[in-house]
Amino acid sequence: MSCEHENLQGAGTRESALQRYHGYTQKKVLVITGIAAATLLLGVISMGLGSVNISPLDVLKALVGQADQRTAQIVINIRLIRVIAAMVAGIGLGVSGCIMQGVLLNPLASDFTLGISQGAAFGAAVAIVAAGAGSVQSTGADAVIINNPYTVTAAAFIGAFSATLGILLLARFKGIDPEAMILAGIAFGFLFQACTVIVQYFANDVQVASIVFWTFGDIGRASWQELAFMALLILPVSVFFMFNRWNYNTLESGDDIAGSLGVNVSRTRAIGMFLAALVSSVTVAFLGIVAFIGLVSPHVMRRVIGGDYRYLIPGSCVMGALLLLAADTVSRTIIAPIVLPVGAITSFLGAPLFIYLLVKGYRRT
Template identity: 40%
Template sequence: MSEKKIPELYHSVQKRKLLIFGVLLLLLFIAAIIACGIGTVAIPPGDVLAAFGHAVLPGLIDAPATQSAEFIITGYRLPRILLAILAGISLAVAGAVMQGLLRNPLVSPFTLGLSSAASFGAAFMIVLGPVLFGAAFAGAVTIAGITFSASTILLILSAFLFGWMSVVLVYLISRTKMTSQAIMILAGVVIGYLFQAGLLALQYISNDEALRDIVTWLMGGMWGATWPAVIVLLPIVFLCFFLVERRAWDLNALSGGDDVAKNLGINVPQFRIRGLMIVSFAASACLAFTGVIGFIGLMAPHICRMIVGNDYRYLLPCSAVMGALILLVSDTAARSIFAPVEIPVGVIMYILGGLFFLYLITRGHGRYLG
């Protein structure tokens, strides 16, 4: 190949990756419009777009013809859709970054014990919250003019803090061993088992009502979707995404090995710890609102590697959109398959995840897993 054709080929590949990213964004927008119209009350796409437009530009765009459409969309369905998108973004980006930092394609936000720790935090508050906080647990808290139940606030904070605590514990353990990838993964597995033991103990001593709440939370879902939840998560998710995206070149360098990254001037131990803390912060924040949702952090990065390659400048944004798309479609299916009965989205994700990796093993010969 001549030297003149190399730049042309490079720009052609970049344009193809940008095109794929644009197509994914378009699919996500279409999925969101369809999801807004699907439910116990079906709403045509035209009314969905009219409701969006009237909410943003009430003076220029008329309200939808169906009077209840705008209330249903803006009050109930849109917060749920946005929560699914934000959770999908955070979990997918966390999976892609963790796989790059630890150079292991099977690493996910749950490998470092984050899922088990967040589950323990939620169960801890469900079972022991009334004992620790007494009458205040059944009260209400007003923040910025918005009223929250105290039990909901405490459950979210507990799940978030314990989820992030797991990563801190992994860091403290691995710090004594030069933060090698193997030690960090092993420490995460051990921490996960410890929190899982605590979760089983809490389930054993809980009453029937608390046990039902714990099981429901462990299944994962968008039942807690509200505008305050979206407002809280929006800056967290996009700030964390910006922080890791600006280090995409460093992730590319790290894929060549620690020695290569060090020769390029990267402080590998510091970079690895900071990256893990940032994505764990975003993932645990979302899990605090949604409960446990698995496989997004594994599926989205693997699918995007097949279509855009391993360049993290494109892999991270594509994984973010892909994760949002997968979770949004799964959640829409979860609430519409047996409507008006809703099944946990975690059930859908485990089925999709199992089938996806079974396909990789049987058809792809495992080349994307090694």
């Protein structure tokens, strides 16, 4: 009888430990869902802001086809694409930053420290100068236009991705470790920067203006087709990352432990790097350089819900979407009708946020 009683008690405490754990994971799901909901809400508000202000209710009406034609025109044809582009690009940048930091075991890994952004700028500069893809319009806020966006986008992508390919080849054939991979990325970044400077030096005024303009990330640059392309890449890659979430968790404990848990370490690392770089290269190639989203989103989520990749991956997605949408909304509205480059806003908000996270430290106590 007493033995039975003890068993029951044992089961009781175990269940409560399990219950506490379930509560803990439910809280994380709740946080992620909350951020996703906040992003959607901000999206609705953002679609109401601009040269014509529309109430959130009217925005919702327009989205379901219940608004007058003029409102529907503005919401659906002008502002919806921008909001969706910010969300999709934010998801892409957030998730790729999260995976880069995970597989390279380095909290500084991002499209900047791996030479992706600089590579994209160099590729775009070459296309603008060599292929004559840039020119200047005389009027309006968007004074500079890119004549031949497809050439520039393709060249930017090639530039962005070549740094990562270089790093992966070094890892494959020279066996360099993750720490050296990020140093190689920084070196590639400086190399591309130097190359861009040389290209700019030999370019004319118009071309230099076009290059500089291109590097200011702009969410409004994407067309529906480009947006669909980005989404069709980012979605399956994010799902793939989720399939590997346990493996990314094990990598954090060191290669030997990961190996002892049945994980193919070098393959997980190489494929993770390849896909994360692919996503951020494509995003940067379409929209220009958008700093800090890839770096800050995973950091914020690590603080809020912890470093478990099962939740960190979706968390970084929603946080990236929220941050980029917020930055884009600010860039459109802060000194309207002028639209500031979103890349400047993300740096402006991202850098202090990052420093705050560093100073505050990771310890809760």
